Amino acid sequence: MTPPEPRERQLSADLFRVATGTSEPIYRQLIEQMRRLLAGGQIQPGDAMPSVREVATALGVNPMTVSKAYSMLEAEALLTRRRGLGMVVAAQASGSADxxxxxxxxxxxxxxxxxxxxxxxxxxxxxxxxxxxxxxxx
Incomplete structure (x- = not known):
């Protein structure tokens, strides 16, 4: 029996919140939020991430900040880049029931x-x- 294909759900840019008055860089805030959302089960493998532009516009931040966070999450194998289609939560990324x-x-x-x-x-x-x-x- 083959495992089911991961579902694809389009995530919204309002998934993220940033605190501009803290010393923690915004890209790091985005990375930590992704880790928590994944661990908590709010996002699942196969979910399509909002575009860099959507997130940057919604948060009022530089698109390069969002791009940096997405790239670092990709390097951690939490996101996967699909050429021409954007980023999705990686199939091997999973929430923690622990x-x-x-x-x-x-x-x-x-x-x-x-x-x-x-x-x-x-x-x-x-x-x-x-x-x-x-x-x-x-």
């Missing part, structure tokens, strides 16, 4: 938050309450 692996993707951001909370002399309970509120969308 909660621990997905939590590890959050660690760098949470460590930054912990440092900032400590510098602001905030109680852990207050920070956790704020995070809980944000996660619930309130």
């Amino acid at each position: 909660v621990e692996a997905r939590l590890e993707l959050l660690r760098p951001g949470l460590e930054r938050i912990a440092t900032e909370a400590s510098q602001l002399e905030l109680e852990p309970k207050a920070v956790i309450a704020l995070l809980t509120s944000i996660l619930k969308g309130k």
